[in-house]
Amino acid sequence: MDFADYGAVIEQQEREQLLAHLQVKNSIDKPSAMECQECGDPIPQARQDAVQGCQYCAPCQSEKE
Ligand SMILES: [Zn+2]
Incomplete structure (x- = not known):
């Protein structure tokens, strides 16, 4: 070489x-947010773990999609 x-x-x-x-x-x-960046509701730990970089609660996320 x-x-x-x-x-x-x-x-x-x-x-x-x-x-x-x-x-x-x-x-x-x-990181997943502890609280929804839209409405401020707490995001369940299970959702934080399931959705990497999760920033919104399930209802807000579905409104965005
Ligand atoms: Zn929300």
């Missing part, structure tokens, strides 16, 4: 690490 190849491998690894980092960051940036 010459130096150029070695650099390419490192670059690839850094890219993958960055990508993994971004995916983790995205999932942290968008």
